[in-house]
Amino acid sequence: MNIVLIGYMGSGKSLIGSALASILEFDYIDLDDYIENQEKKTISEIFDDKGEIYFRKQEHTYLKDVLQKNDTVISLGGGTPCFAGNMDLIIEAEKVKSIYLQTSLEELTHRLLSERSKRPLIAHLTNEDDLKDFIRKHLFERSFYYNQSDIKVQTDQKTVETIVTEIRSKLF
Template identity: 45%
Template sequence: MKEVKIVLVGYMGSGKTTVGRIVANHLNVNFLDLDAFIEEGEKMSIASIFKEKGEIYFRKKEIEYLNKVFLKDESFVLSLGGGTPCFGNNMEFINSKTPYSFYLNVGINELEERLVKEKEHRPMISHLADDKLTEFIGMHLFERSFFYNKAHHKIKSNRNTPTEIAEMIVNKLV
């Protein structure tokens, strides 16, 4: 198989990491999570970076590490943080480097059902009351969907399993 670089974008809880691992496994290529790559390089958690150095520092580092990933001369599946496509010219950069950017489009209700269970692990929403979650996700998704929709491919989840979504992605590879 020729070199293939697959990038998954979407809102938190859309399944980028889970689906990405399945796709990478299926294709027998490396799976990379940009947030984990940043944490490894910076020797601190994303939450700590935000808290200690601020979002602007983090967003600059995010661009730097995104560039490093694409310098790799190998096939991979890359899962981005939910905000990555929305800053700088990240989506344009990604789309210029690969024809395989995928937006995992998950509805607000499905996202809310997933995220309410893992709120304490999500710094952006951990402080919200459960009854404020739907409104927050809806507003945030509205702001970000402009960037997510720039992806070359859109995968709409209608309560599909991660394996079914991975299959949809693999079937779109030429």
């Protein structure tokens, strides 16, 4: 079985994915890291050099690749489920469980406010209100895709260990 973690940036996909894989003794793949390794460029460089359309095509191809693996926890980029039929690919894949790490607007704003410089998508947002509006818009646009996940787990005010335990109880 593969486990695919879905959620907005800052929802904890990478942190929880790594911890979950360790506990389950699964492999762990962060799709963005996988793409960067395959392309030999950062996501930002791919966007700058070749554009979003190229990136989304490659992302779809690499998602198909990693879904073929076994006993793997896969963390997706926040936008991955929303493009190129990726959510359909996840839903239709055999032995794949998708988990939406659901995080409130307030919690995401709090988490991302101090991380803006490390996140190209939000680096240009100069104040908390602009960041909150940006996240709100994205959550609204992406909720259709995120909510198609097999399992939803609320992450607000929870430790990684608590979230991993909750995921395990819902999976097995």
